[in-house]
Amino acid sequence: MSNESRPEKIFRAVYSFQQHEGDPHFITTILAADEADFTRNRMHNGHNIHIWSDVNPYAILEHRFQEQFAVNVLVGLVNNYLIGPYILPHRLTGRDY
Numbered sequence: 001m002s003n004e005s006r007p008e009k010i011f012r013a014v015y016s017f018q019q020h021e022g023d024p025h026f027i028t029t030i031l032a033a034d035e036a037d038f039t040r041n042r043m044h045n046g047h048n049i050h051i052w053s054d055v056n057p058y059a060i061l062e063h064r065f066q067e068q069f070a071v072n073v074l075v076g077l078v079n080n081y082l083i084g085p086y087i088l089p090h091r092l093t094g095r096d097y
Contacts, residue, residue: 016030028078028079028080029078029079030078031076031077031078031083032076032077032078033074033075033076033077033083034074034075034076035072035073035074035075035088036072036073037070037071037072037073038070038071038073039068039069039070039071071087072087072088072089072090073085073086073087073088074086074088
């Protein structure tokens with residue numbers, strides 16, 4: 001947590017606690033959402049990184065692919081219900097968001 005964001009986060013925590021004291025179901029009205037992107041370069045496949053012979057001086061580690069892809073996914077949770085997942089058309093930037 002950066003020093004700049006600390007007061008804001010403390011304010012939100014105190015506010016949420018106060019609201020919860022007045023209404024125990026307050027927390028269920030909050031939408032918690034997160035976004036993640038998955039690319040071919042970040043997917044783990046043990047068969048692609050295993051070197052089958054330790055005596056082979058020409059052993060290589062495959063890490064680039066001819067075809068690239070990326071998927072951007074948004075998921076949320078509110079009142080114990082999963083919202084999504086939604087496949088977004090491309091990576092979000094500040095301008096697109």
